[in-house]
Amino acid sequence: MNQDNQRSLANIIRSCLSTIFLCTWIAVHPNIHFRPEKLKQPWSEKWLWDPLHELFTYKLPLFFWALIVPEYILSWAIRQYIQAGKFSKQVEGWTRTHGFFLIMGGFHLFRLPEGAPSIPLPIESSKPCEVVIPSGTNPGKDAIPVCPLKLDDLSTDVFGFIAPTEGELKDRGKSDALTKTIVLVQTLWFVIQCIARGIRQLPLTELEVVTLAYAMLNFFIYIFWWDKPKGAERPIRVYKPFGASHEESGKPLREWPENRVWRWAQTVFEYTIGVQDDYVKLSQRRSVPMFWSGRLGYDAAHDILFATVLGAGFGAMHCIAWSSDFPSRAELVLWRVACVAMIAIPAMVTMGVGLTNLSLVNERYFGWLMIIAEIIVVLLVLSAWLYIASRITTLVIALTTLRSLPPAAFTNVDWTTFFPHI
Template structure:
């Protein structure tokens, strides 16, 4: 609601007919008005927006542990050139594109991990066990290794009388010869073992590549951009389309940081958990779902499942070398709640773009394309919100039979979501392209800086 009110206020303020500078005034006249109006350059506008977008799409993302097995023999070109480039191209760049084109999906992912981290914290019931430990478990912080053949080991003690499959090495050997198996989930490791091997909260924060001060600096920089946009609206100064796009990213960034505040960032090396070479890891997540039907039905099913964040039920972790990119730790009603809230915020993200609904565009087609993109960015996330709400309502019902009215709403929403999924991506790309191309023809008032002295109380 606050986001929508902010959107309405800025839209009304930015496009009011009254303004401090007439549209026909020359820039030299503005610069010579005894300092009444200070100017900003196009480079200032672009740099402010690009730096804020970078903070919201690259720095704000807290990825899962992307584990890569160490090679026994590796040339320096592979270690310092090829492997880093491959990591960026196959993992970090796709994450950046997801955050750039579908930021509300990153928000939903963060919300699901936040909820599941709280569930793990409650189930663990270990001394000093915080939400940070839950995040670390979900993000693939514990990885199963097998010791080399004939390497002596000692079983880890359990509270029960059952023998433990988890061991610790009891002899000298090179860690590079240990065999990586798969990531471990919370159900794969007994609580007694976690109590022994889990790092403390301070140790987990030390593994992260950013501390509280770094996060606060990013949030302050993002907040400063939002304040500038509000100040321009209060003084009837227009926002460029690029600033409107950046404002939408900055608004979602606060929610993403809130959900990932306790999650360690850019952890590259998981904690090694050992089993003997004779024991295999069993899947502990219960019966896995399978993609069924022909290619068309599978396509609709995948779009629906990934949209609501239920893809974890189709992943067999014991067969993965690293935790999946968008792994959230499981499924459930709470995760559907995360999808509902994130989808509503996603619609608000699209609504913020409507601030530029009545802006001056260089051409009529650009204006029409911008408005169509705004509408699609509002409707598509709202369809996901309706689907999540229906799923939540059905989960609250005791009987298993789906009511007819729910089917009448659910089926059209799924069909529309399937048909409009590509339209949403095209709309995101269109708004980004138009935001940059419109910089070639900006109104003179767009170059006027905010007069901050009007906000300072004085006589």
Template sequence: MIVLLLAYYLAQSAYTEAGPIRASIELRDVAACDSQNSQRNLANIVWSCLFTIFLCTWAAVHPNVHFRAEKRNQRWTEEWLWDPVHEILTYKLPLFLWALLVPEYILAWAVRQYIQAGVVSKEVPGWTRTHGYFMIMGGFHLFRLPAEASSIPMPLKSSKPSKFVFPSGRHSRKDEIPVCPLKFEDVPVDILEIITPTEIELKDRSKNDFLTKVIVLLQTMWFFIQCITRGAQRLPLTELEVVALAYATLNLSIYYFWWEKPRNIECPVRVYKTSTASHEESGEKVYEWDTNRAFRWMEKTVMYISGEQDCFVIISKETSIPMFWSGRLKASRVGEAGLGPSILGIAFGAIHCIAWSSKFPSHSEAVLWRISCIAMITLPFITTIACIIELAHQRTEKVTTQVVNIIFCIGSVFLILSAWLYMVGRIATLVIAFTTLRSLPPAAYTTVCWTTLIPHI
């Protein structure tokens, strides 16, 4: 970020502080640029922005393992048509919409997984953060063997008998019964050392290689630099470019926290128990949602915004790991995990203010855009204040528990109201970004003249 700001400063100073000699050189360069094709069309603008937004909302997201049990005697229409469509509509499309409408939440999710993966990786000898990611993203799934299948208990270093087994006989894997995903607390460390794939094997399972990540980052950085250079040369940015620029800014942070996380793994490692063995979920006690429908809705809103919804999930009752599962962070890490994404969320909304004084086709669109910018800044701002108070409460005794509870109640009301305003503002900016394309200023079609930015005599 500092390098980009420095590039902006140097590019701007080249236009504001140059003398007559520099001005004459610029006239020569402008004439050279004009002699070439220095105009871009609407299709170029839209395509570049949509491609960047797609990379930031689809290609950059690293989902958890969405396990689906195999079906026996499945028709080809179900296997090749209905199941893929159902997967897209019920999982991939909702995740894409979350990334499109609330990209800050995706960043917060990535930060929580980054922290939790680091904690888990330290508990098992030889594990890396990639192993920690694989554990919390649902990489291990419990299966029961058929009643007639033979097995051997897995060895433990302690004298305690193991409930986990190795299959030792012949049977069809389609007869194995899926039970539930496994948390780190559910599997002894001794067992994890035996069944865990190596880091190279995990990367082989991933559908995203190093080259793909580099291409996404290069496209994002290229779009970022183009926007900064247009500002340096006093060329206007369209509202759609401003929106794409905001996504690109968050995308760099998301990729940083998910760089070591495997992407698009669909088949977890099978961990076996016999058909008669019981499974009791380990770990801390799970909270329950409020029985009142209105209060439950309010509670869910606050918990999802703060990223504490995992405390209400019973993994042993799930057929697949929840979409935004990142494990239960310690209470002391919740404020830390939310502070950075909240600050970047403020920056995400503030970037939209670049178009605050742009020439909109109508006055109503200009007013709605400005109100939407304020709405998108308000929610992460309130969340930032809440994280700071939580950190102060955890690290000092200046903020008492009673004061924190009062602030939490008041802040929850503002969070719920600002969350809805945020969603309305987010949708409004996306719509206006396209409606303003009908009447762009002539300078918006002018391309950047790169020759003025290249050192020359």
């Protein structure tokens, strides 16, 4: 056989792993992980220790979450997209980018030290406002960080006044439209190659099937987070004078159950449907939580059904290798069980959220619908670890099956059959 029409195992691995890494790393747009600035910081701490600490304690854990449960990252992106759209309509002149920046912890309250000179904010606010502008030499240098701000913490007039333009916000990010487009093009090229192999009846390796599933899901993450600044590390400072108070605004917070077992079960459920923000008191936080979305609450749970449907589709993509030639019977069985679990568990989330919302609008069958929904919740809590185990199983099997691939898996697509003039 013509060696020019062959691909090596190294090429397959390199193509798949680079696609998974790039599309996942670039797709994830983290919130701002606030770190107070230190005066006269040693260069080793500033350029070595702090970046490494940030990488291993925040960015890498978030990256691994995106590898193990990419559907959750998608639902997080959808929640932020919905909330950013709502915020953009409440402040005059704001865009969705401004809404994203607020959600990700982009506005942080600082309190000036005692005796620090300042001037009142030169605007007429719709409600009492204690926000000031520091003045004098090195204004705000010794200000004490307090907490991230929500939209209801200050008047919308204040946010409209202090917020930069959309272009200035995007400039704070570490990625632009060109970078995202390049990654999208590379991912699209990988997808086209997989489709072409299917048309020519050339087998895909399990690693390529996994990569294809990631590419599909990360494409939608790109879309929902397109306007969110990526990699912004410093929030906009909002100052209040020494002694000024700051109380938690918005609806009352919910509290976790005291019983440990029920608390664990409720935690799994609340995080699964994305309403864990209702338990967070942001005024006591140095930074917004990793998966903070701005308290959408149960009334917006139906808006993330799209994410759960795509999550089931992500599991279904792995079924492409359902009838592949696995090196052993055990790997075949484990792969199929994992595929079923990755389809069934997101489907249970879809059913649970759907029935809960249906019960709220249909009083006639409220009791039965709630009973069914509660059964689904119990099954979901019990099967949460099964889903994570299934994700890890597919990743491991995708690598172990590389030891014994069919000869046709090494055959390249002959593009001249698609474009005869080449």
